Amino acid sequence: MRHPNFELTLEFAREMDEKDPLKGFRNQFFLPKKKGKEALYFCGNSLGLQPRTVTTYINKDLKKWANQGVEGHFEGEVPWVDARKPSKSHLAALLGAKTEEVVAMNSLTVNLHLLLVSFYRPNGKKYKILTESGAFPSDQYVLESQLKYHGYDPEEALLEVSPRPGEHILRTEDILQKICHYKDDLALVMMSGVQYYTGQCFDMKAISREAGLHGIKVGLDLAHAIGNVPLSLHDWGVDFATWCSYKYLNAGPGNVSGVFVHQKHGNDPEIPRFAGWWGYLEESRFEMKKGFLPMQGADGWLLSNDPVLGLGALQASLDIFSAAGLENIWTKSELLTGYLEFVIRETIGSRDVLQIITPSKPKDRGCQLSVLIPEGGKEIVEKWTENGVVVDWRKPNVVRLAPVPLYNTFQEVFAFSKILQASLT
Structure with missing residues (x-):
């Protein structure tokens, strides 16, 4: 999807992030770092990031276990039999x-x-x-x-x-x-x-x-x-x-x-x-x-x-989905993935160095773009990794990028365009 108003500029990306109704939710996740800087984490299709509230949710049951033992199955706000x-x-x-x-x-x-x-x-x-x-x-x-x-x-x-x-x-x-x-x-x-x-x-x-x-x-x-x-x-x-x-x-x-x-x-x-x-x-x-x-x-x-402790971690994330609103998530996902597709195509121009094999129509995809790199793909992706990008390489020649709407930003997508351009020169 090429949005008619997409621009390959930092100013545009900043404006989109400022207007984003989900912009505050990024702060609810721990963001991995590479070389002391926040990574460009486009790997939520493989492992999503940890909500900051997970410890609080799990600690409730750890505390109950410590203080009540087996009686925790039938006592408390959520008895374990109902976990x-x-x-x-x-x-x-x-x-x-x-x-x-x-x-x-x-x-x-x-x-x-x-x-x-x-x-x-x-x-x-x-x-x-x-x-x-x-x-x-x-x-x-x-x-x-x-x-x-x-x-x-x-x-x-x-x-x-x-x-x-x-x-x-x-x-x-x-x-x-x-x-x-x-x-x-x-x-x-x-x-x-x-x-x-x-x-x-x-x-x-x-x-x-x-x-x-x-x-x-x-x-x-x-x-x-x-x-x-x-x-x-x-x-x-x-x-x-x-x-x-x-x-x-x-x-x-x-x-x-x-x-x-x-x-x-x-x-x-x-x-x-x-x-x-x-x-x-x-x-x-x-x-x-x-x-x-x-x-x-x-x-x-x-x-x-x-599985009480695992359900606690799951609930921490589900409550974030509920607070964010599913319509907001789907709307941003379409825009953010569309912007990633746009910046990739704008960056490579007419060069036949890679091919997006994920459908372009929003109804036919989620927030993952799979990019086929016919030659030298592993070396190209290694350059991305050296510059703080976290993606998922799948043999023989496909890299998967997932801009997740709850914690990824338009500025991150723009920053990736610069790293992509440098890796192709």
Whole structure:
């Protein structure tokens, strides 16, 4: 996106930062330093920055643990048996879901396996799974191993949609055509919401609608989508989804994941699942009876006690999202990413030294731009690193830059243009 009023000047960048309704939120995060100066941190798509309030949130539970021990499970403002509950409304807002459809639990890959137990139900000829080519390795391994577990050969049962020759992103019409073509063979469409390598945001609404027309379940890996792009999982009819919390959700390395289970499934106790006692009917959980009776909604997929300290870190970030306002975040994201695209194109001019492979239309991306550098990419990126830029290099020749609206600025993007120019001379 080239905004008609974008300018490659420091004055313009300063003016945009001054008008930014989110300008105060940058101060709510710890900003990494390189050589004594604040780094240009464009790596929130890999690990979000730490909110300054995390220590306060976690210390509340550390203090309770120290002073009350096991009684903390049932006492205090938020008893530990309810630790997951404060996050539910925030997660629902980010996902476009009902509160009962979401719950924070486990880790992403564990959750994906658990959800596939329930929603990958091969039956006769309908046993194949459709995904995007180049999906994140964990997703590939999960799908391969699930197919093998059911006795199928992944080489034959795992179908992929690939970009057309000479292209880097998937066309929505190609995805929909593939679903329609294999409608009698597919048991599941399982894709990412935002593709980790290219930064493409898929048309999740259209994909869910097409699959639903043919009775095919739809699941999403939202690791790069939640907190990055607007989502409406309930209205789109997505069957299930999972995500991590350490990228755009800023909840800390390896922190708690979460699941979405659509209301049409969440209240069906007969859906097969791997069960644990924390998913048992809450009002009688501690009666320790045989025979699993699930809670309604996504909570019925819970296994174990809530990870209290991790949820504290997550809540610190979710409260920032709530205070900032999602509309403000999406608006700034579009502008800031558009400005990064603008300054890159203006800086390189007609030189064929790099190529932005992320879609230019704002609806087709979040705040990540993936830049392909055909020759000498590693050396170029090393020059950026020497000058305080933190980005993510992905083999063989792509660097990912994510200007995150909660803590990145237009002046940082402008400063990057100067470093980019110097690295190409």
